[in-house]
Amino acid sequence: MTTFHRLASSVCLFCLKVIGYISNTMPLPKSGSIPSPCWAVRYMLQKAFGNDKLSKLEFLTQFYHNDGLFCLDNKIYIFDQKLAQAAINKLEKGAEHYLNDSPLKDTFLGSSQKSPETRRAVASLFRKTSIEERASWIFEDTKRICSKIRLKSLKSAKDNMKLFLMAGTETTASSIPVIFSLLNDFPDIQQELRDEVENRWTEILTEPTTSLPKIESMMKEVLRLYPIAPFISRQNNVPVNLGNIYLDQHSDVIIFTWGIHRSPYHWKDSKVFKPFRFLGMESLQSNMYIPFGAGSRVCIGQHLAWIELRLVIANLLHEFRFSKNPATSDLKFVVDWVHAVVHPDKDMIFSLENVEHD
Numbered sequence: 236m237t238t239f240h241r242l243a244s245s246v247c248l249f250c251l252k253v254i255g256y257i258s259n260t261m262p263l264p265k266s267g268s269i270p271s272p273c274w275a276v277r278y279m280l281q282k283a284f285g286n287d288k289l290s291k292l293e294f295l296t297q298f299y300h301n302d303g304l305f306c307l308d309n310k311i312y313i314f315d316q317k318l319a320q321a322a323i324n325k326l327e328k329g330a331e332h333y334l335n336d337s338p339l340k341d342t343f344l345g346s347s348q349k350s351p352e353t354r355r356a357v358a359s360l361f362r363k364t365s366i367e368e369r370a371s372w373i374f375e376d377t378k379r380i381c382s383k384i385r386l387k388s389l390k391s392a393k394d395n396m397k398l399f400l401m402a403g404t405e406t407t408a409s410s411i412p413v414i415f416s417l418l419n420d421f422p423d424i425q426q427e428l429r430d431e432v433e434n435r436w437t438e439i440l441t442e443p444t445t446s447l448p449k450i451e452s453m454m455k456e457v458l459r460l461y462p463i464a465p466f467i468s469r470q471n472n473v474p475v476n477l478g479n480i481y482l483d484q485h486s487d488v489i490i491f492t493w494g495i496h497r498s499p500y501h502w503k504d505s506k507v508f509k510p511f512r513f514l515g516m517e518s519l520q521s522n523m524y525i526p527f528g529a530g531s532r533v534c535i536g537q538h539l540a541w542i543e544l545r546l547v548i549a550n551l552l553h554e555f556r557f558s559k560n561p562a563t564s565d566l567k568f569v570v571d572w573v574h575a576v577v578h579p580d581k582d583m584i585f586s587l588e589n590v591e592h593d
């Protein structure tokens with residue numbers, strides 16, 4: 236049944252596109268408007284994908300790949316890297332409006348954008364690379380930041396704390412099961428990464444920022460294929476022209492990271508997990524790879540997250556050999572649309588075997 240509805244949606248979308256081209260009644264973005272699936276297609280998509288909104292969006296992304304964007308349920312989804320960059324640059328100030336309407340209002344309002352000075356101070360905390368170095372001055376800096384925040388208002392302080400608590404834990408915590416689930420599927424890769432850890436174990440213990448190129452490449456690949464924050468959003472305060480696309484005031488613009496990261500037009504074998512894809516790759520075209528967002532609202536904790544993940548993975552690989560457990564063989568990753576994070580649809584159970592050390 237599902238396959239039938241998928242096929243029917245494809246046929247319907249294709250016909251709509253052809254009719255649009257011929258009659259020019261539904262012009263494509265090059266002439267200024269944004270394609271949107273009609274109600275019949277939406278109905279069939281609902282039948283085909285049910286509540287699995289992410290699969291629905293991925294399906295539409297494939298269909299509209301030439302356009303780089305589409306509109307669904309009044310939200311504009313952008314998955315073309317250049318358009319995404321242009322949108323981020325032009326709509327920087329809008330995130331606040333989006334969050335105003337979100338159930339997480341309290342969590343996000345009063346965040347760093349409201350107090351740029353605090354943002355800079357907090358950013359400096361997290362951009363330091365050495366944990367020891369950070370530890371030596373973290374207390375003093377935190378005190379300074381807290382007193383600045385307190386001066387602004389207690390509410391602002393509370394909001395900042397909540398934001399950091401959620402943004403700093405949910406994301407890294409959600410990445411770890413995804414990483415280990417993939418490593419269970421590829422035991423040889425798991426062992427190769429373990430070898431890298433064992434070769435540098437003494438260094439890791441003394442310097443937590445020790446470079447682990449294979450593990451880092453694998454982490455990048457996991458966040459490419461499963462960007463834990465599968466989209467970021469902006470809203471325009473004033474009408475905006477994005478290239479030749481006109482955006483009404485207060486449009487909800489979703490930069491669809493998941494779609495950009497899986498686009499066959501940007502990535503070779505885009506849906507295949509290639510853990511060493513990034514090995515030796517010096518630089519990336521930044522807007523092709525945005526697991527931490529982009530622009531002035533880019534994730535403030537990305538460097539800390541990288542260190543945390545690297546250390547957690549290294550430690551776990553050093554201690555245990557992981558393998559699949561039948562209890563979670565049918566596990567799927569789903570999106571929590573309220574918190575905008577990807578996570579497993581049920582508790583993940585791994586089988587563990589101790590790694591013996593001499």
Ligand code: HEM
Nearest residue numbers: 347402403406407464467527528529532533534535536540
């Ligand atoms: C794997 C881990 C993480 C991922 C994938 C991630 C991803 C993101 C993304 C996509 C955004 C939105 C950026 C944008 O709109 O352009 C964001 C914002 C943010 N993240 Fe992270 N994050 C991670 C870890 C952390 C950690 C460890 C912290 C803090 C300790 C943190 C703190 C924040 C904060 C405060 C914001 C809001 C910044 C602002 O609006 O100005 N994140 N993160």
